[in-house]
Amino acid sequence: MSGERIFRVARGGAGETARYQEYRVPEGDRVTVLDGLLHIHRYLDRTLAFRYNCRAMMCGTCGLRVNGTERLACSTRLSAVPGRTVIVEPLRHLPLIQDLMVDFEPFFDAWRQVKPAFVPARAPRESGQAPDESVRVPDEPARIAPDAPERQVIDRHRECISSAICYSACEVVSVSPEFLGPAAMTRALCLITDSRGGAREERLDLLNGERGCWRCHTHTTCSELCPKGLDPTAAIEQVKRILVRRSLLKLVGVYRPAASESSRT
Amino acid sequence: MHESLTTDILILGGGGAALCAALHAKRRGGPALTVTVAVKGLLAKSGCTRMVQGGYNAVLNPRDSLQRHFADTIKGGAFLNDQELAWMLVSRAPRMIAEMETRYGCFFDRNPDGTIHQKAFGGQSYDRTIHRGDLTGIEIMERLRDAVLGQDIRVLEDHRAVRLLRDRSGQRVCGALLLDMRRGTFTVARARAVLLATGGGPTMYKISSPSREKSMDGIAMAYEAGAVLMDMEMVQFHPSGIVVEGSELHGAVIEEGVRGAGGRLYNARGERFMERYDQARLERSMRDVVTRACYLEIMEGRGTPAGGVWLDASHLGKEFVEREFPGMVERTRAAGSDLATGRVEVSPAAHFIMGGVRIDERCRTSVEGLYAAGEDASGVQGGNRLGGNGVAESTVFGALAGDVLAEDVVGRAPAASEEGEVRRAIEEVTAPLGRDTGEDAYALLDRLRAMMWEKAGVVREAHALEEAIAELQDLEARAERVKVHGRPQANLEWMLWLNLRSLVVTSALVARSALARTESRASHYRADYPVQDDRSWLRHVEIRRGANGGLGGDGPVVATRPVRITRLRPDQVPAGAEWPGVPVTHDE
Numbered sequence A: 001m002s003g004e005r006i007f008r009v010a011r012g013g014a015g016e017t018a019r020y021q022e023y024r025v026p027e028g029d030r031v032t033v034l035d036g037l038l039h040i041h042r043y044l045d046r047t048l049a050f051r052y053n054c055r056a057m058m059c060g061t062c063g064l065r066v067n068g069t070e071r072l073a074c075s076t077r078l079s080a081v082p083g084r085t086v087i088v089e090p091l092r093h094l095p096l097i098q099d100l101m102v103d104f105e106p107f108f109d110a111w112r113q114v115k116p117a118f119v120p121a122r123a124p125r126e127s128g129q130a131p132d133e134s135v136r137v138p139d140e141p142a143r144i145a146p147d148a149p150e151r152q153v154i155d156r157h158r159e160c161i162s163s164a165i166c167y168s169a170c171e172v173v174s175v176s177p178e179f180l181g182p183a184a185m186t187r188a189l190c191l192i193t194d195s196r197g198g199a200r201e202e203r204l205d206l207l208n209g210e211r212g213c214w215r216c217h218t219h220t221t222c223s224e225l226c227p228k229g230l231d232p233t234a235a236i237e238q239v240k241r242i243l244v245r246r247s248l249l250k251l252v253g254v255y256r257p258a259a260s261e262s263s264r265t
Numbered sequence B: 001m002h003e004s005l006t007t008d009i010l011i012l013g014g015g016g017a018a019l020c021a022a023l024h025a026k027r028r029g030g031p032a033l034t035v036t037v038a039v040k041g042l043l044a045k046s047g048c049t050r051m052v053q054g055g056y057n058a059v060l061n062p063r064d065s066l067q068r069h070f071a072d073t074i075k076g077g078a079f080l081n082d083q084e085l086a087w088m089l090v091s092r093a094p095r096m097i098a099e100m101e102t103r104y105g106c107f108f109d110r111n112p113d114g115t116i117h118q119k120a121f122g123g124q125s126y127d128r129t130i131h132r133g134d135l136t137g138i139e140i141m142e143r144l145r146d147a148v149l150g151q152d153i154r155v156l157e158d159h160r161a162v163r164l165l166r167d168r169s170g171q172r173v174c175g176a177l178l179l180d181m182r183r184g185t186f187t188v189a190r191a192r193a194v195l196l197a198t199g200g201g202p203t204m205y206k207i208s209s210p211s212r213e214k215s216m217d218g219i220a221m222a223y224e225a226g227a228v229l230m231d232m233e234m235v236q237f238h239p240s241g242i243v244v245e246g247s248e249l250h251g252a253v254i255e256e257g258v259r260g261a262g263g264r265l266y267n268a269r270g271e272r273f274m275e276r277y278d279q280a281r282l283e284r285s286m287r288d289v290v291t292r293a294c295y296l297e298i299m300e301g302r303g304t305p306a307g308g309v310w311l312d313a314s315h316l317g318k319e320f321v322e323r324e325f326p327g328m329v330e331r332t333r334a335a336g337s338d339l340a341t342g343r344v345e346v347s348p349a350a351h352f353i354m355g356g357v358r359i360d361e362r363c364r365t366s367v368e369g370l371y372a373a374g375e376d377a378s379g380v381q382g383g384n385r386l387g388g389n390g391v392a393e394s395t396v397f398g399a400l401a402g403d404v405l406a407e408d409v410v411g412r413a414p415a416a417s418e419e420g421e422v423r424r425a426i427e428e429v430t431a432p433l434g435r436d437t438g439e440d441a442y443a444l445l446d447r448l449r450a451m452m453w454e455k456a457g458v459v460r461e462a463h464a465l466e467e468a469i470a471e472l473q474d475l476e477a478r479a480e481r482v483k484v485h486g487r488p489q490a491n492l493e494w495m496l497w498l499n500l501r502s503l504v505v506t507s508a509l510v511a512r513s514a515l516a517r518t519e520s521r522a523s524h525y526r527a528d529y530p531v532q533d534d535r536s537w538l539r540h541v542e543i544r545r546g547a548n549g550g551l552g553g554d555g556p557v558v559a560t561r562p563v564r565i566t567r568l569r570p571d572q573v574p575a576g577a578e579w580p581g582v583p584v585t586h587d588e
């Protein structure tokens, strides 16, 4: 037990300037920032608004900024937050609904841009075309060894819980809101690497475009803060390498679109 | 006073059942069919499918068989399953796995030869649980969400259904009243058919595992709309919720795979107590057996001071535990202990409800226009759900419901709800916002949870259940006097109060059904009737709303109905497959 903490919580709704309200929260040795907010809500202020569902690091809805750094409220133990004061603010780059509760729409809008829905690649690979709905989906799950090269890439970059923590922390999104952001591009890398999937060229064009990977300045904040320990910076770097190779091959006229990155190799 | 929208199909919920239903409805119904999903939270982020850790049961290996999966499911459910629904579960699950892999791009863990890996899970005669590490639900829900984003499906996030709306006859459901949780406003959603996929969620107990927003809303709404509910006494308690006093993490579960892999349970005296409850299977025994064992150890004074027992997997090796259960290790570390290197304090936690809205093989409820799938529905799991059969149920029956809905709405005229009903519902729901003083929602929830834990929990008996029923009438009245602070916009206390209301109603249905079942079976254990009685009780307890509503007097109407035993009779269970824990009376 280490006594009491001061929570300075950003309050206010859409379009208002945040005002900071202070609450005294008792600190147990196993409690989290989420527990602190629930304490405030129950005992000090019933009007505080925030978001959470699973409370166990799976839903990715309780992201916020603790002393200026993006965190999941449920997995941030108070004992790990230095100092007496805990400043709690909503995620950035997402419209505020109320207090700490945000609307994830811009994050998912960027996500939607990379065509996150899996497109089965049973199409003739030569043409690089994605099959349409009339193509029968193979009934059998593909045989893919756990140590297949594509899985080494994908396994490192999946398991995103779409918490929008990287999106909030990204300095490029701050300057250029149209930037797709780290999570969406990480999803895109998984999709273009998956040998079962198609629609690779479309996605590559997108990643190569205005909103895409070239805007990334490799700040690496996303990789430092990902609550699941993913490395979006590395994913974006890999996307850049794929694109460079693609344009070189195109330049010398030997580029043949493939369904997925791994079916090229 | 409210906004309106019209849609062919209205799906309530944003978990596995809801998303599979939306995808299938759209696929079957084509571009002309309008599908709307309303979810209490964010799409695919709220709900328990997201929280699935252990995995998904389906027969893939030729050495396994549908018959075995079926028999395991029926044995696990102690013959209370509707056998046709249970057969649909096991026979469709393999196709659903293929669909998730080949159509939505899920990728489950593989064997060295590239085929899908299947692991051991409690109560199963074959290793058939498909998984993605120990966080399978994230893989499934993220990919289902991505698939939904690729379709023309209308999604209303932070829209909570508060009431099913009926047409003038009162016999047909024709939509739902939705509360926009952000703006605090109401929308009447008119639909040709409504699917309940709100995922049950027995959070009316002191310790419970589900996603925190779940509060039995769908079942409560179906009850209010007059639907027949079934097996409501069958609440599953997970044996191992983490004990973290004073933290919301309390009740988050350590998946059963840890026991499947060799994790052991000890009481405070250091005894490996499962030796006394199921010598053969020990910690790999069925969920209800392990739960009752833990509960009895704690109640008989052999638990830890904080009211738990110890789960220990450290003998399996730090590396192994970290590799096999990274999510669980992370979770225990967040709670200040460490599954990989030491023991973890756990207690039974309310986890899942097998009971719910009665459905037929087309997910139809007893009320026209109303369908149910997933945890809101009943019959599939019987008296106890095997680990790994829950997500199978929500995806298999969600998909089925989607197909059925798309067919059923063709040619069905939309009906109008009654404006008076809408107005009354809005008045009722907004009433606590206007009060100057009143009861406290948190205090009532605490009371409810402590009371249900004690009187209608893991071990039950008539006297305590009667007390629970009386107390629930009192809580029902007090809940109507709650004061909610602040404005309607983004009001968490208001949501808490609405949760309380659903939980009080459904708690009464649990307690009444539990009182009616005068035997012990699977998850339902009666200290005053400790024996499973197949002669009188191969029957469902059904419950529905009485003419006058309310929980008091002649409120809910209880009846029983024989179980459909169409494929496997209790006397066909292979020798040596006794139900551990509960002695069985055999029919002559």
Ligand SMILES: Cc1cc2nc3c(=O)[nH]c(=O)nc-3n(C[C@H](O)[C@H](O)[C@H](O)COP(=O)(O)OP(=O)(O)OC[C@H]3O[C@@H](n4cnc5c(N)ncnc54)[C@H](O)[C@@H]3O)c2cc1C
Residues within 6 Å of the ligand: B012, B013, B014, B015, B016, B017, B018, B038, B039, B040, B041, B044, B045, B046, B047, B048, B049, B050, B051, B052, B053, B054, B055, B056, B057, B159, B160, B161, B162, B197, B198, B199, B200, B209, B210, B211, B213, B214, B215, B217, B218, B253, B351, B352, B373, B374, B375, B376, B387, B388, B389, B390, B391, B392, B394
């Ligand atoms: C911690 C945990 C671990 C589990 N692990 C496993 C496992 O390993 N294997 C397994 O098979 N099963 C497991 N289960 C069970 C499994 O999660 C459920 O059986 C299954 O996910 C239920 O799916 P569903 O679609 O019915 O409900 P859910 O996935 O819970 O979805 C319900 C949805 O409805 C929404 N909702 C609720 N009320 C309303 C309302 N009033 N209006 C609108 N929307 C509403 C919720 O917000 C949510 O989006 C686990 C459960 C828990 C709690």
